[in-house]
Amino acid sequence: MRTQIATLGEFGLIDRLTKSIRLTNETSLKGVGDDAAVLDLGTKKTLVTTDLLLEGIHFDLTYVPLKHLGYKAAVVNFSDIYAMNGRPQQITVSIAISKRFSVEDLEAFYDGIKFACETYGVDLVGGDTSSSMTGFAISITCIGIADGDKIVYRDGAKPTDLLCVSGDLGAAYMGLQLLVREKKVFNGKQQGEVQPDFAGREYLLERQLKPEARKDIVALFAANDILPTSMIDISDGLSSETLHLCKQSNVGCRIFEDRIPIDYQTAAMAETFNMNVTTAALNGGEDYELLFTVPLQMHEKVSLLNGIHIIGHITKPTFGCNLVTRDSQELKLRAQGWNII
Ligand code: ADP
Numbered sequence: 001m002r003t004q005i006a007t008l009g010e011f012g013l014i015d016r017l018t019k020s021i022r023l024t025n026e027t028s029l030k031g032v033g034d035d036a037a038v039l040d041l042g043t044k045k046t047l048v049t050t051d052l053l054l055e056g057i058h059f060d061l062t063y064v065p066l067k068h069l070g071y072k073a074a075v076v077n078f079s080d081i082y083a084m085n086g087r088p089q090q091i092t093v094s095i096a097i098s099k100r101f102s103v104e105d106l107e108a109f110y111d112g113i114k115f116a117c118e119t120y121g122v123d124l125v126g127g128d129t130s131s132s133m134t135g136f137a138i139s140i141t142c143i144g145i146a147d148g149d150k151i152v153y154r155d156g157a158k159p160t161d162l163l164c165v166s167g168d169l170g171a172a173y174m175g176l177q178l179l180v181r182e183k184k185v186f187n188g189k190q191q192g193e194v195q196p197d198f199a200g201r202e203y204l205l206e207r208q209l210k211p212e213a214r215k216d217i218v219a220l221f222a223a224n225d226i227l228p229t230s231m232i233d234i235s236d237g238l239s240s241e242t243l244h245l246c247k248q249s250n251v252g253c254r255i256f257e258d259r260i261p262i263d264y265q266t267a268a269m270a271e272t273f274n275m276n277v278t279t280a281a282l283n284g285g286e287d288y289e290l291l292f293t294v295p296l297q298m299h300e301k302v303s304l305l306n307g308i309h310i311i312g313h314i315t316k317p318t319f320g321c322n323l324v325t326r327d328s329q330e331l332k333l334r335a336q337g338w339n340i341i
């Protein structure tokens with residue numbers, strides 16, 4: 001099936017994409033259908049974050065199925081709210097589309113967004129729809145709530161604090177390398193001649209194509225009475241996010257290379273590609289893990305938590321931001337953001 005968007009028109013399209021949406025949060029009073037959504041965020045503080053994704057700049061539809069793109073576009077916004085120790089409640093989704101896309105394409109994209117919303121308990125409450133001359137553009141705004149005294153900023157890290165990270169790093173980047181390699185192989189051959197070889201690499205692809213935001217880590221903090229002193233989500237690589245956090249907190253840090261959590265598949269893929277796996281973890285990006293600091297006294301409590309790794313500590317600003325390598329060399333951390341799918 002390939003229905004031209006013109007057969008439905010703008011309003012028919014919006015209706016088709018949004019008719020199945022039900023509001024689930026008490027904070028959502030009115031969703032799609034009026035001039036504006038109505039929210040009741042009560043006495044809590046409101047968090048607002050927005051992201052713009054452009055075809056050819058932030059994503060490449062030759063690698064990414066539209067359903068995955070929808071899921072990822074929503075999840076990266078939720079991740080920003082979790083990085084403030086908040087809870088995402090609503091999103092609005094604005095899209096610009098060219099004639100290249102059919103109604104079914106957009107339905108697939110919205111299926112991904114709706115699945116992310118269901119998974120994370122977020123309501124889709126509005127958006128905007130426009131045509132585009134060329135590519136696909138997506139802008140998602142997410143609204144979240146948090147108790148005023150529980151919001152965690154980037155600027156609260158103090159010397160001697162422990163620097164911690166959730167999950168593992170570098171897998172999304174290695175997943176991207178794998179997709180790029182398979183595309184090259186595919187382009188060089190006749191269609192049907194090659195099957196992509198992803199066996200044993202599923203985790204890497206999942207981390208690249210279907211990333212998750214760490215809702216569970218925010219819940220873990222609450223359950224264990226932990227309030228990080230600072231926090232940021234890792235969208236551009238450990239190196240760049242650590243530098244942001246240290247700059248805003250006016251501190252330095254030491255990260256120990258042998259403490260950086262790396263999954264087995266990430267390490268194996270790096271070896272196959274003859275790449276340094278630490279470089280992938282430091283600069284790769286798109287892992288959407290949380291990087292945070294806690295006071296030194298929390299050492300025991302934090303080290304007992306599953307899925308949290310203490311990778312270093314905060315120092316005075318004059319020491320700078322350094323990586324202590326496996327052979328005990330001390331290297332300056334460098335920012336090298338990445339931002340492509
Ligand atoms: P307006 O002319 O006031 O911008 P629209 O016709 O664009 O109104 O939108 C009508 C309703 O549909 C609004 O509630 C809006 O939030 C919603 N809406 C429009 N486009 C989208 C979209 N792509 N996804 C979700 N909701 C949308």
Ligand code: MG
Pocket residue numbers: 127128129
């Ligand atoms: Mg509009």
